[in-house]
Structures are given as C-alpha cells and as structure tokens.
Amino acid sequence: MFNVRKDPLSVNSELYGIMQGKEVYRFTLQNETLRVEITNLGCSITSIYAPGRNQLQKNIVAGFEDIKDYQNNPHYFGCVLGRYANRIAGGRFILDEKNILLSVNDGVNHLHGGFKGFNKKIWEINNINYFADEVSVEFEYLSRDGEEGYPGNLRIKVKYILNNKNQLCIEYHAETDKATPVNLSNHTYFNLTGFETPIGKDHLLYINALSYTEKNLNNVPTGNILSVADTALDFIIPQKIGRDISRFSNDKGFDQNLILAKHSPGKVILAAQLKEPVSGRTLTIYTDQPAIQLYTANFWDGTVKGYHGGYQQHGAVALETQAFPDSPNHPSFPQTILQPGGHYFSTTI
Numbered sequence: 001m002f003n004v005r006k007d008p009l010s011v012n013s014e015l016y017g018i019m020q021g022k023e024v025y026r027f028t029l030q031n032e033t034l035r036v037e038i039t040n041l042g043c044s045i046t047s048i049y050a051p052g053r054n055q056l057q058k059n060i061v062a063g064f065e066d067i068k069d070y071q072n073n074p075h076y077f078g079c080v081l082g083r084y085a086n087r088i089a090g091g092r093f094i095l096d097e098k099n100i101l102l103s104v105n106d107g108v109n110h111l112h113g114g115f116k117g118f119n120k121k122i123w124e125i126n127n128i129n130y131f132a133d134e135v136s137v138e139f140e141y142l143s144r145d146g147e148e149g150y151p152g153n154l155r156i157k158v159k160y161i162l163n164n165k166n167q168l169c170i171e172y173h174a175e176t177d178k179a180t181p182v183n184l185s186n187h188t189y190f191n192l193t194g195f196e197t198p199i200g201k202d203h204l205l206y207i208n209a210l211s212y213t214e215k216n217l218n219n220v221p222t223g224n225i226l227s228v229a230d231t232a233l234d235f236i237i238p239q240k241i242g243r244d245i246s247r248f249s250n251d252k253g254f255d256q257n258l259i260l261a262k263h264s265p266g267k268v269i270l271a272a273q274l275k276e277p278v279s280g281r282t283l284t285i286y287t288d289q290p291a292i293q294l295y296t297a298n299f300w301d302g303t304v305k306g307y308h309g310g311y312q313q314h315g316a317v318a319l320e321t322q323a324f325p326d327s328p329n330h331p332s333f334p335q336t337i338l339q340p341g342g343h344y345f346s347t348t349i
C-alpha cells in the first residue's frame with residue numbers, strides 16, 4: 001500500500017490479511033537506530049528493535065510474530081487501552097445524575113475498556129507521513145454510543161511518530177457527542193535485555209512519583225493518596241525492580257498507580273526511566289498524563305507464546321501512562337470526563 005525508503009528514516013506497510021472484514025497491516029517505522037513495528041489490530045506496538053552494547057539489536061517488547069494472535073492477546077501486549085484504561089469499580093459510575101453501567105470483565109470491575117476494548121478493534125488507517133526528521137502512522141476508530149456501556153459516539157485518533165532523536169511519540173485525540181470518560185493508554189511491556197533475563201534481575205527503575213493511590217482488595221482505589229516514602233513504591237532514587245517485587249503477595253508483584261510529581265495538565269514531563277546496565281539499554285518516558293500504572297507481568301506463566309517464546313512471570317514491565325484508575329467514582333481525582341465540543345489530547349514519548 002505504501003512504501004517509502006529514504007535513509008535514515010523510513011515507513012513501510014505490509015498487508016497481513018483480512019480480519020473482521022477489514023484490512024490488517026503491519027507497519028514498520030525505522031530510523032538509523034530503532035525499528036518499530038505496529039499493527040492496526042488493537043493499534044498495537046508489536047516490536048521495538050533497539051541496539052545495546054556492541055550494537056546488538058534485540059526486540060525489547062513483548063509481542064506476537066503472527067498478527068492474528070492480537071485478536072486474543074490476554075495480557076494486552078502493546079495495544080491501546082480504552083475507552084477507559086485500568087479499572088472502574090463495579091463497572092459503574094454516576095454521570096450527570098445518570099447511572100452508567102459498563103461491562104464487568106475483570107472480577108467485579110470493568111478493566112481496560114471491557115470485553116472488546118480498543119485493543120481488540122481493527123482501526124482505520126488515516127495517514128502515513130514521511131518528513132525529513134520524522135515518520136508517522138495515524139489510526140482512527142469510532143467507538144459507538146453504548147459500546148461496552150459507555151455513553152456517546154467517541155472518535156479516537158492515535159498517531160505513532162518515530163523521529164530522528166530516537167523518540168517514539170504516541171499522540172492521542174478524541175471527540176465525543178455525549179459526556180463520557182476517556183482514559184487512553186498503551187500497554188507495551190518492556191524488557192531491555194530482549195527477554196534474556198527477568199525484569200527483577202538487573203533492571204533499574206526511576207519513577208517521578210512521590211505518592212500513589214491506595215487500593216483495596218478489589219484492586220481499585222480507596223480514594224486515599226499515600227506517600228511512597230519508606231515503601232516499596234519509592235523509585236524517586238532508581239531502584240532494582242527486583243528489590244521489592246515479592247513484597248506484594250496478592251498481586252504477585254507490582255501493580256500500582258503512581259502519581260507523577262510536578263504534573264500539570266498539557267505539560268509533558270519526565271515520568272520514568274528504565275535502565276538495564278548489562279545490555280546497556282535505557283528507556284525514558286515522558287508524558288502529560290497524571291499517573292503511571294506500574295505492572296510487572298505478574299500473571300504470566302509461560303502459556304502465552306510470542307517473539308521470545310513462552311512469556312514467564314516477571315518477564316517484563318509495563319509503564320502505562322494514564323489518568324488515575326476509577327476516576328469517574330472519585331471527584332477528588334483529576335477528572336476524565338470529555339464533554340461534547342471538547343477535545344481530548346494527550347502525548348506520551
């Protein structure tokens with residue numbers, strides 16, 4: 001469909017097949033250093049090849065070689081989450097005095113947009129762009145009024161941009177015709193060794209967070225905001241992920257929402273940095289979102305197989321930039337309701 005190769009930046013697409021009556025593609029964005037592969041099924045990042053010591057290229061994200069595996073994708077590899085990433089308690093909230101009932105797909109809660117969230121949809125291909133300093137592909141999806149229980153027709157655009165500064169930028173846009181909550185995120189799991197050693201071994205993590213949202217046994221916020229000081233969630237000085245990963249017996253690892261310090265709406269700030277000294281790779285995350293969900297692949301058990309074989313517990317870490325979980329039920333949290341005429345815009349790099 002589209003093929004441009006002008007060193008050092010390029011964008012290519014390859015038709016994978018027809019699914020749900022729609023064309024599914026694999027796109028490859030490349031600069032001198034990085035190769036990023038993306039599919040419009042779930043708007044998912046399927047691989048990121050990055051050099052380490054001695055220029056050794058490795059795929060540093062969990063993913064499937066066969067795109068049709070993204071139809072199932074039980075651990076949400078690489079995909080876009082929505083309409084509301086993370087949990088909404090009991091799958092319900094009140095909006096403009098109306099009870100909104102969402103699908104309940106995770107125990108008693110609504111998780112990551114429901115049974116068939118944005119991660120399972122085949123997105124339209126809107127635009128493929130080539131410029132001297134960046135290449136991009138933009139996807140679009142129309143989520144109908146009532147989908148998974150959400151009010152309003154919501155039109156979402158997600159653009160992946162790779163530039164010549166080794167930044168992969170994700171830009172999210174959304175517009176609605178009725179008030180509705182919107183919380184968009186990407187669920188890529190990283191292992192900077194290319195999955196040679198588990199995340200608990202040598203990965204060091206910094207998160208620009210001084211506090212976190214306390215949660216209850218149902219995995220949703222109590223409403224209390226607690227300090228990370230003297231807890232296993234203090235990553236303000238970089239720590240080995242492995243240091244306290246076994247402290248959370250219910251979750252079997254980290255699964256927490258950390259609140260980004262110095263966040264102000266519309267401003268992109270340093271959120272986190274992941275370093276793996278043995279392989280020599282570093283990932284730095286910037287965002288305008290107020291929080292990050294830290295999740296360490298706690299329930300992987302080797303049965304889901306992809307690029308790196310069977311994915312094992314603590315094989316990788318997801319650093320999901322997003323709003324606080326369950327915000328529609330917590331007026332004190334940063335608000336996530338998009339109004340008709342309003343425009344949702346967010347960037348994560």
Ligand code: GLA
Binds near residue numbers: 075076294295318320
């Ligand atoms: C997020 C959640 C986790 C889990 C994963 C998906 O990270 O916080 O509880 O649902 O997604 O496996």
